Amino acid sequence: MTTKFRLHSLTLAIGLALTSNTIYAAENTAPEVADADVEKIAVLGTRVSNRTATDSAVPVDIISGESLTKSGFTELGQSLQATVPSFNFSRTQVSDGSDLFRPATLRGLQPDQTLVLINGKRRHTQAIFGLNGTVGAGAAGTDMNAIPMIALQDVQVLRDGAAAQYGSDAIAGVINLSLKNTTDVTEGYLQTGGTTEGDGDGYSLGLNTGFDIADDGFINLSLEYRDYNGTNRAQKDIGGSSSIAPGTLSDSVRWKQGNADSEFTSVFFNAMAPLAEHELYAFGGYSNRTALGNGFFRNFNESAKNVPQLYPDGFLPLIDNEAQDVSIAMGLRGDLNDDWQFDVSGVYGENRYDFDSRNTINASYAAEYLYNNPSATDADIAANAGPTSGYSGGFRFDQLTFNADIAGVVDIGHSDSLYVAFGAEYRQENYEIVAGELASYACGPSNSSNAFPSVMDPAVYAGCGFQAYPGLRPDAAGSADRHSYAVYLDVETQVTDEWLVGVAARYEDFSDSGDDLVGKLSSRYDVSDSFALRGAVSTGFRAPSLQQSAYTAYTSNLGPGGVLSQSFTATAGSPFPSALGVDSLELEKSKNFSLGAVFDVTDEVSVTVDAYKIEIEDRITLGSLLSEDQVSFNPAAVAALNETGAVQANYFSNSVNSTTQGVDLIVTYKTELYQGDFDITLAGNINETEIDSVNAPEGIPENVALDDLQRSFLTDGQPQERATLTFDYSKNDWHALLRANYFGETDVIYFGNDHIGLPGFLSPTGSFEPTSTVESAVLIDLNFDYQLTDALSFSIAVNNIFDVRPDELGEDEALDFITNQAFQYPVRALPYGFDGTTYSAKVNFTF
Known part of the structure; x- marks a missing residue:
C-alpha cells in the first residue's frame, strides 16, 4: 500500500531525517512495506522547484544553495534578506562589534x-550582542555570516x-541550514567585485568536494575565503586641526562611515558512514572573521580625549574585531523496527569574540605623567603618553547539547496512522568575559581611582581607557554557566483525507531562570485539490541568555548634548538595577496565532498568504543609559551609579509586553517563454x-523602565513593509535574474535630537530633526550567468543598479x-545600507 507522510512541522521532517537522503513511513497494519509516497518539507539532496512548501500546515520557505549565490552577495545574511522578505539584516555603522556581526531577525522580532x-x-x-542604538540591541543571536554559503545544500x-x-x-520561527552531502563532484568559484565609488573591492573563493566512504557513506568538505576592503562615505569635516581653523573644511x-576592511576563512564538513544497520553521522566547521572598524574621529581640541603632543591634528580610533567559531556534531540514527526510527546526537559549539584597539590613546596616561611632572x-x-594600541578584552560562549529523538507510527484503527515523535534534550552553556590589558581601561599607569586633569585644559579631566573601545576591566571579567533539560511530544494524523491535525508539547527547565510547559496545535484542511486553509496556535518561551544575565562592561556612548561619555552596563541583580526594582531576569512568554491559505490558481500560478499575531510577555530589553539626573528620584540608584565611576549606566530587564502582527504573501508564476x-x-x-x-516596578517611572x-527601535527600527519581485529566466546556456527589493521606512530616535538634545540655536535652520529617518526605497539587482562549458560558467551581478541610498543628512540633522x-x-x-551600487564577476567550475 501507499503511505502519505505529511509533516506539519520541522520536528519530524528534519529532527530525524534532515541529514538522510530519504524518509520512510509505514502503517502497522501493512503486512509488508511498499514504496512510500513521502511528502517532505525538505530533504537534503532534493531541489525543490517551488520556493515555498505549499503542502505544510505552517509556512516554510525553501531556498536552494544555488539560488542563494545568484544574488552576487558573498554573505549568507545578505542573500537571505534578498530572498525572504520577513528576514531583516540591518546595517549598523560605528557601533562596537557591528562591523563584524549584524542582527539577523525574522518577522521584526x-x-x-x-x-x-x-x-x-x-x-x-554569538558571545556578543549589539549595544545601545542598534537594531537587536542586547540580543545575542546566531552569526549567520559565519556559515560558508558554498557548504549549503539549501535553507529552510x-x-x-x-x-x-x-x-x-523559536518564538519568531526557525531557520535550518542544510549542508551538502554530494560526492564524486568538485565545485568551486572565484569572485571579485567592488562599488562604483571605487572602494570595497576584494575577492572571495570557495571549494566544495565530496567522497564516497564505506558502503553508502560519504564525506563532503567545504572551504571558503573572503578578503574585502572597506568602504567610506564620509566627507571632509569642519572640526579643525593644528593648522586649519575650526569651521573650515x-x-x-578624516572620518569613516562605511563597511570595515574584512577577512573570512571557513572550513566545514558533513559526513555519514554506515554502522551495523544504522548510520553514524558527523558535521561541523571552523570559521575565523576579522573586521577593522572605527569610532568617531577625535578632534584635535577635545581636551578629555586627545593628547596633542601625540596627535596634533586629532585621530580616528580603530577597533580590530575578531570572531572565531568552532562546532562539531556527532550522532547515530537508524531504524528500531519497520515503524520506528531513532536519532541520538551531541553538538558542541563555541564562539570567541575579541577586541583590539589601534590608533588610539588612553589620555589619562599623559595626564598622570604631567600631573606628577608639571x-x-x-x-x-x-x-x-602610553601605548596607542592594545587588547581591549573579549567574550567567550560555548554550548554543549545532547538530543535523543524517536519517531514512528501508531495504528489507531483509522484510515491513517498516528505519526509520533518524542524525545529529550540536555544543554550546558558557559559564558566568560575576558579583561583587557591595563592601558585599555586604567586611569593613568597607576590605575588610580581618581581622574587627572588633561594635558590641554586643567579644568577638564582626561578620559580613562582607550578611546572608542575602553577595555573590559578585571572587575567586569568573570564567568557564568547554566544547564537545561527538556522533553517533548509531537503527534499528528489525517483525521480525514482532507484534514490534517498536529499537536506538540514541550517542557523545559533552566537552572538559572525557571521552567515552562508550552504547546502547539496546527492544522491544514484541503478544501479542494487546489485550495487549502492552514493555521496554528501555540505558546512559547525564551530563556534569558547568559550573555544577557551575566554581561557587564564599560563603553563610550553618545550622551546629551552630543558628548561622548563613559557608560556602564550592570549585571542583573547588581546594586544599580536592584535599586530600580530589577533583581533578576525571567522567562519571556509568547502566544503565536497564524492563519493562512494555499491556492494553486493554475498549473503555473500558486499563492500562499499567512497572517500572524505574536504576543510576548516579559520581553527582555537592554535599557537606555541613565544619568544621575534621570534616577535622582532614587537615592540608592544614584549611589550605585556613582560607585561604578561611570556617567551613565543601563541594565537588562523584562521591561515590556508587546504584540507583533503581520501578513506574508508569496505568489509564484512558472511558464515557458521563447523555449526557455x-x-x-x-x-x-x-x-x-x-x-x-511596560513592566515598571513599583515606584519606578515607565520612561525609566x-x-x-x-521603544523606537522595537516598533520602528525595522521596515514594516518588505517585498521582492523576482524575474528568473533560463534558456540553453543563459540565465538571467532581475529582482526589485522594496524596503519600508525606518524611523528611530537614536542620532535624532529627541535623543541627543542639542539646543536649537546651534542649527543653521533654528531646530534639529527629532528623529533619524531612513526613507523607503526600491533597489534593483541584476544577474547574468552563462555556461561556457559543462565544467565552467561565468556570471556578472550588479546590485542596486540605480545607486539608491538614504537621503543625505541636512543641516538640521543632529548627526550632521x-x-x-x-x-x-x-x-x-539601515535595512539597505548606503554603499550604493556594487558589482561582481564570478567564475564557477565543476568537475
Whole structure:
C-alpha cells in the first residue's frame, strides 16, 4: 500500500531525517512495506522547484544553495534578506562589534527570538550582542555570516512559532541550514567585485568536494575565503586641526562611515558512514572573521580625549574585531523496527569574540605623567603618553547539547496512522568575559581611582581607557554557566483525507531562570485539490541568555548634548538595577496565532498568504543609559551609579509586553517563454510591533523602565513593509535574474535630537530633526550567468543598479552637527545600507 507522510512541522521532517537522503513511513497494519509516497518539507539532496512548501500546515520557505549565490552577495545574511522578505539584516555603522556581526531577525522580532539549526541541530549563538542604538540591541543571536554559503545544500525558513518543537528562542520561527552531502563532484568559484565609488573591492573563493566512504557513506568538505576592503562615505569635516581653523573644511576625509576592511576563512564538513544497520553521522566547521572598524574621529581640541603632543591634528580610533567559531556534531540514527526510527546526537559549539584597539590613546596616561611632572616638555609628554594600541578584552560562549529523538507510527484503527515523535534534550552553556590589558581601561599607569586633569585644559579631566573601545576591566571579567533539560511530544494524523491535525508539547527547565510547559496545535484542511486553509496556535518561551544575565562592561556612548561619555552596563541583580526594582531576569512568554491559505490558481500560478499575531510577555530589553539626573528620584540608584565611576549606566530587564502582527504573501508564476523557463516570484511582508504595556516596578517611572529610545527601535527600527519581485529566466546556456527589493521606512530616535538634545540655536535652520529617518526605497539587482562549458560558467551581478541610498543628512540633522558635517547618511536602522551600487564577476567550475 501507499503511505502519505505529511509533516506539519520541522520536528519530524528534519529532527530525524534532515541529514538522510530519504524518509520512510509505514502503517502497522501493512503486512509488508511498499514504496512510500513521502511528502517532505525538505530533504537534503532534493531541489525543490517551488520556493515555498505549499503542502505544510505552517509556512516554510525553501531556498536552494544555488539560488542563494545568484544574488552576487558573498554573505549568507545578505542573500537571505534578498530572498525572504520577513528576514531583516540591518546595517549598523560605528557601533562596537557591528562591523563584524549584524542582527539577523525574522518577522521584526529580536535576533535571539529566532532559532537557527544546522542539519536540524541547534546552532550556538554569538558571545556578543549589539549595544545601545542598534537594531537587536542586547540580543545575542546566531552569526549567520559565519556559515560558508558554498557548504549549503539549501535553507529552510519556518515562519511560525516553534518553541513547542525546539524550545527556547523559536518564538519568531526557525531557520535550518542544510549542508551538502554530494560526492564524486568538485565545485568551486572565484569572485571579485567592488562599488562604483571605487572602494570595497576584494575577492572571495570557495571549494566544495565530496567522497564516497564505506558502503553508502560519504564525506563532503567545504572551504571558503573572503578578503574585502572597506568602504567610506564620509566627507571632509569642519572640526579643525593644528593648522586649519575650526569651521573650515579639512584637507582630506578624516572620518569613516562605511563597511570595515574584512577577512573570512571557513572550513566545514558533513559526513555519514554506515554502522551495523544504522548510520553514524558527523558535521561541523571552523570559521575565523576579522573586521577593522572605527569610532568617531577625535578632534584635535577635545581636551578629555586627545593628547596633542601625540596627535596634533586629532585621530580616528580603530577597533580590530575578531570572531572565531568552532562546532562539531556527532550522532547515530537508524531504524528500531519497520515503524520506528531513532536519532541520538551531541553538538558542541563555541564562539570567541575579541577586541583590539589601534590608533588610539588612553589620555589619562599623559595626564598622570604631567600631573606628577608639571615642568615636562611636549617631547616628554609624548614619550610617556602610553601605548596607542592594545587588547581591549573579549567574550567567550560555548554550548554543549545532547538530543535523543524517536519517531514512528501508531495504528489507531483509522484510515491513517498516528505519526509520533518524542524525545529529550540536555544543554550546558558557559559564558566568560575576558579583561583587557591595563592601558585599555586604567586611569593613568597607576590605575588610580581618581581622574587627572588633561594635558590641554586643567579644568577638564582626561578620559580613562582607550578611546572608542575602553577595555573590559578585571572587575567586569568573570564567568557564568547554566544547564537545561527538556522533553517533548509531537503527534499528528489525517483525521480525514482532507484534514490534517498536529499537536506538540514541550517542557523545559533552566537552572538559572525557571521552567515552562508550552504547546502547539496546527492544522491544514484541503478544501479542494487546489485550495487549502492552514493555521496554528501555540505558546512559547525564551530563556534569558547568559550573555544577557551575566554581561557587564564599560563603553563610550553618545550622551546629551552630543558628548561622548563613559557608560556602564550592570549585571542583573547588581546594586544599580536592584535599586530600580530589577533583581533578576525571567522567562519571556509568547502566544503565536497564524492563519493562512494555499491556492494553486493554475498549473503555473500558486499563492500562499499567512497572517500572524505574536504576543510576548516579559520581553527582555537592554535599557537606555541613565544619568544621575534621570534616577535622582532614587537615592540608592544614584549611589550605585556613582560607585561604578561611570556617567551613565543601563541594565537588562523584562521591561515590556508587546504584540507583533503581520501578513506574508508569496505568489509564484512558472511558464515557458521563447523555449526557455520563465519564473516570476512576488514575496511580501507587512509587519507591525506595538508596545502593549511596560513592566515598571513599583515606584519606578515607565520612561525609566522603557524609554522612548528603546521603544523606537522595537516598533520602528525595522521596515514594516518588505517585498521582492523576482524575474528568473533560463534558456540553453543563459540565465538571467532581475529582482526589485522594496524596503519600508525606518524611523528611530537614536542620532535624532529627541535623543541627543542639542539646543536649537546651534542649527543653521533654528531646530534639529527629532528623529533619524531612513526613507523607503526600491533597489534593483541584476544577474547574468552563462555556461561556457559543462565544467565552467561565468556570471556578472550588479546590485542596486540605480545607486539608491538614504537621503543625505541636512543641516538640521543632529548627526550632521556632531560629526562636523563628515557623515553623509544616517548610521542606525539601515535595512539597505548606503554603499550604493556594487558589482561582481564570478567564475564557477565543476568537475
